[in-house]
Amino acid sequence: MYFFILGHNFILSIGEIMSLVKKNFEIEEESKNVLILKCPVFDLNDFQKKLGGTIKLGEIKTCLPLTQFSKISPLIFSLLPLTAKKIYFGFSIYPIEETAPLKNFNQLIKDLSLKIKKDLKEKNISSRWVASKEPSLSSVVVKKNNLDKPEKGVEFVILVSKNKFYLGKTAAWQDFEKEKYFDFGRPSRPIKSGLLPPKLARLLINLSQVEKDEIILDPFCGSGTILSEAIGLGYKKIIGADINKKALNRTKENINWLTRQTKEKINFQLLLSDVQNISKKIPSSSIGAIITEPYLGPLKTPSSETKILYLISDLSHLYLNAFKEFRKILKPKAKVVIISPVFLLKNKKYFLPLKDKIKKQEWEIINPLKNSKKFNNVPLIYHQPDQKIWREILIFQKI
Ligand SMILES: C[S@@+](CC[C@H](N)C(=O)[O-])C[C@H]1O[C@@H](n2cnc3c(N)ncnc32)[C@H](O)[C@@H]1O
Incomplete structure (x- = not known):
């Protein structure tokens, strides 16, 4: 059994994981913070590197009633790297549901940690309990304190639900340093024209489930965030x-920079084209997936309902024309993963009517959360605090 600590936009994080593990899983727990899956053994480090929306992941070692918390110390002990000169360990606590009784956990963890330290001392092994004011340890704290080095340290994760808890051992964490480097290091980051977060770009690619040898197209490539992430994957x-x-020059500059770092040989093509004529430049039925953040309207968000409705009508027209072109150039069964803007005005949300307008007989709408019991009807939305435009993620498959 494996656990996944989810990012802020947890619905997307769950959708991404379910898209990648495909059909081979059973859901043990799913919530805003955590997903626990029963699935075949896989390479956790490799999996974390692929993911855009998961903070950390690892293996569940046991699940017990809350009343038996004190019984885990022998198991904890057995999971420590006992041959190390000095052992580093720490605990992160996450509630599975909002109602999880976390109150006593600080004291329980303190007692447990002191006992482990004492037991280690008796065996002449020095140790450091890495504690933090927060209930969970950030990736920065983990890295700074050697908890990410299996030969020296362990981060234990306690996932608490109403009557029981799971004990997990983290295997991999989001690599914040690498991500910062590849995001802020890019030569072209046109902040003013609105940047797609690289983690979201990676998540979109994962939602497409496209095979590695297929051609990926971003027909609104801007500065090339999606294409750069695709190369990274x-x-x-x-x-x-x-x-x-x-925009094409920006993409070129960013991709050249990236491929200089990674030394990857990439078959990379740039086209100056209006999306509404793109089939003139790309052979029919050749593309494995279209993954894109299209034109979302002017930077300044419309200030009245009338303006929003005009913009929605213009954008719908552009996107519907684009889909006619996409059909021509996509391979059979290939997918389009597309961001559609959601405008916010006075607490009201305005969605584009894309799902209804795109012809049902030509496209199937894919729901990556279809196996989720709790969230299968929730739209895939990405947003950050204070944003006036949210991003809805839609997945269409060519029939
Ligand atoms: C939201 S930006 C994409 C940003 C991109 N995801 C990135 O990471 O930089 C939309 C892009 O669509 C382009 N665009 C607008 N209308 C277009 C059209 N009709 N056909 C093709 N591209 C278009 C714009 O020039 C802009 O670069």
């Missing part, structure tokens, strides 16, 4: 297109 055939030459 190991895709080697990519096409970027945009109506704006400056």
Whole structure:
């Protein structure tokens, strides 16, 4: 059994994990914070590297009633790297549901940690209990204190639900340093024209489930965030297109920078094209997946309902034309993963009517959460605090 500590946009995080593990899983627990799955053994480090929306993941070692918390110390002891000169260990506590009784856990963890330290001392092993003011340890604290080095340290995760708890051992964490480098290190980051977070770009690619040897196209490539992430994930055939030459230059600059770092040989093509004519430049039925954040309207969000409705009508027109083109160039059964803006005004949300407008007989709508009991009807939305435009993620499969 494996646990996944989910990012802020947890619905997307769950969708991403379920897309990657495909059909081979059973859900043990699912909530805003945590997903626990029964699934075949897999390489946890490798999996974490692929994910855009998971903070950490690992293996569940036991599940017991809350009343038996004190019984885990022998198990904890057996999971420590006992051959190390000095052992580092720490605990992160996450509630599975909001109602999980976390109150006594600080004291329980303190008692347990002191007991472990004492037991280790008796065996002449020095140790350090890594504690933090927060109930859970951040990736920064984990890294600084050697908890990510299996030969020296362990981060234990306690996942608490109403009557029981799970004990897990973290195997991999989001690599915040690498992510910062590849995000902020890019030569072209046009903040003003709105940047797609790289983690979200990676998540979109994972939602597409596209095979590594297929061609990925972003027809609104901007500065190339999606294409850069695709290269990071190991895709080697990519096409970027945009109506704006400056945007194409930005993509070129970013991809050249990236491939200089990674030394990957990429089959990479850039096209100056209006999406509404893109089939003139790309052979029919050749593309494995279209993954894109399209034009979302002017930077300044519309200030009245009338303006929002006009913009929605314009964007719907552009996107529907784009889908006619996408059908021509996509391989059979290939997918489009597309961001659709959701406008917010006075606590009201305005969605584009894409799901209804895109012809049902030509496209199937894919729901990556279809196996989730709790969240299968929840839209895939990405947003950050204070954002006036949210992003809805839609997945269509060519029939
Ligand atoms: C929201 S931005 C994409 C940003 C991109 N995801 C990135 O990470 O930089 C939308 C892009 O669509 C391009 N665009 C607008 N209308 C277009 C059209 N009709 N056909 C193709 N590209 C278009 C714009 O030039 C802009 O670069």
